Amino acid sequence: MPSDAAARRIRFRDMLASGRLIVAPGAHNGLSASMIDRTGHACIYMTGSGVANGLTGKADVGLLTMTEMAMMARFVVEASGVPVIADADNGYGNAVNVIRTVREYEAAGVTALHLEDQVIPKRCGSIAGKAVVPAEEMAGKIRAATDARQDANLVIIARTDARGAVDLDDAIRRGQIYAEAGADMIFPDALLSVEEYARFAAEVPGPKVFNMGGYARKRTTPKLPLAEVAAMGYAVVLFPLASIRAGIRAEWDMLNGLRERGTEHEIEHLADLDGHPVENWYEFTGISDVRALEEKYLPEDDVAARYAGGAGHRPGDV
Structure with missing residues (x-):
């Protein structure tokens, strides 16, 4: 193979x-x-x-x-x-x-x-x-x-x-x-x-x-x-360079918006991301894959305890 x-x-x-x-x-x-x-x-x-x-x-x-x-x-x-x-x-x-x-x-x-x-x-x-x-x-x-x-x-x-x-x-x-x-x-x-x-x-x-x-x-x-x-x-x-230039253009525009309008600009940006694959950034960058590996290889009780009382985004949540 x-x-x-x-x-x-x-x-x-x-x-x-x-x-x-x-x-x-x-x-x-x-x-x-x-x-x-x-x-x-x-x-x-x-x-x-x-x-x-x-x-x-x-x-x-x-x-x-x-x-x-x-x-x-x-x-x-x-x-x-x-x-x-x-x-x-x-x-x-x-x-x-x-x-x-x-x-x-x-x-x-x-x-x-x-x-x-x-x-x-x-x-x-x-x-x-x-x-x-x-x-x-x-x-x-x-x-x-x-x-x-x-x-x-x-x-x-x-x-x-x-x-x-x-x-x-x-x-x-x-x-x-x-x-x-x-x-x-x-x-x-x-x-x-x-x-x-x-x-x-x-x-x-x-x-x-x-x-x-x-x-x-x-x-x-x-x-x-x-x-x-x-x-x-x-x-x-x-x-x-097609994708990196597109990404840098978006980043440039975001940074200028933050400088000019602060949090309000990001709030509007988040609204525009509704339903987009990058809306949930942690899921997009693979945190659920990490959780799956933890459940596969780490002691079951340790994983359960880690997530039972922890605050923040929970892997798998949409």
């Missing part, structure tokens, strides 16, 4: 083989991963930018270490039950460093991971000012990654940022080289038009990833209907 992580990798391989477009919303922590799973999505993308923004409060410019990213990957995997594609940045070094990166991410239980060809320090792919390593160096990192994995079903994705750093022709050339080096999928980041995405898909072999990213006011990458993305030949589409 395969482990849970191994089963997810087999499931993801089957999803790829089906030919149906895989949609992966971005998660930046365990709670967001849980929500993606609970709202019925079949795949999760652990967004590097979202993790960097959420943990540091700063821009995605290579501030996080491999250890921090692998830790978050573990949280994302454990909070969900669906395949997880994880951002592994540029592998946090050369091909030798990539070996440890792959092993740490694999141990965290991810289904797939992507490595990019940016220099260190890297930056968010949709932001100007990027530079890339030689294609031959990146090909060596891909070979190291595929050799390092213990589970042959762990999907190694090679991302190229060459469109922003050089030009489209170089991005296509690199995609072809990375596929030849053994990458399971190719990920062209931050292309600038429908035509560029279509040309890349036509000229680079194997399954490919489409990043529905770019979150500046002035768009730098196109937002396309999913049917059009699938028709081009892409296998996976990512929505990296």
Whole structure:
């Protein structure tokens, strides 16, 4: 019987083989991963930018270490039950460093991971000012990654940022080289038009990833209907920061309302949540699961005594 992580990798391989477009919303922590799973999505993308923004409060410019990213990957995997594609940045070094990166991410239980060809320090792919390593160096990192994995079903994705750093022709050339080096999928980041995405898909072999990213006011990458993305030949589409930006907007508005109106603002907010899944926050975040574990593993009399006279929200109450 395969482990849970191994089963997810087999499931993801089957999803790829089906030919149906895989949609992966971005998660930046365990709670967001849980929500993606609970709202019925079949795949999760652990967004590097979202993790960097959420943990540091700063821009995605290579501030996080491999250890921090692998830790978050573990949280994302454990909070969900669906395949997880994880951002592994540029592998946090050369091909030798990539070996440890792959092993740490694999141990965290991810289904797939992507490595990019940016220099260190890297930056968010949709932001100007990027530079890339030689294609031959990146090909060596891909070979190291595929050799390092213990589970042959762990999907190694090679991302190229060459469109922003050089030009489209170089991005296509690199995609072809990375596929030849053994990458399971190719990920062209931050292309600038429908035509560029279509040309890349036509000229680079194997399954490919489409990043529905770019979150500046002035768009730098196109937002396309999913049917059009699938028709081009892409296998996976990512929505990296869509949910975190929506959540931060709501948080921003709430905080401004509290500053301006105090408790009255939260009372109105609570009224708007009537019947919503997040209305009962303690239940939404799993306190009833904790109570069930207590009843399963702790002495029955101790659990009964703990809840008999205790005040506050009682797990299971609506």
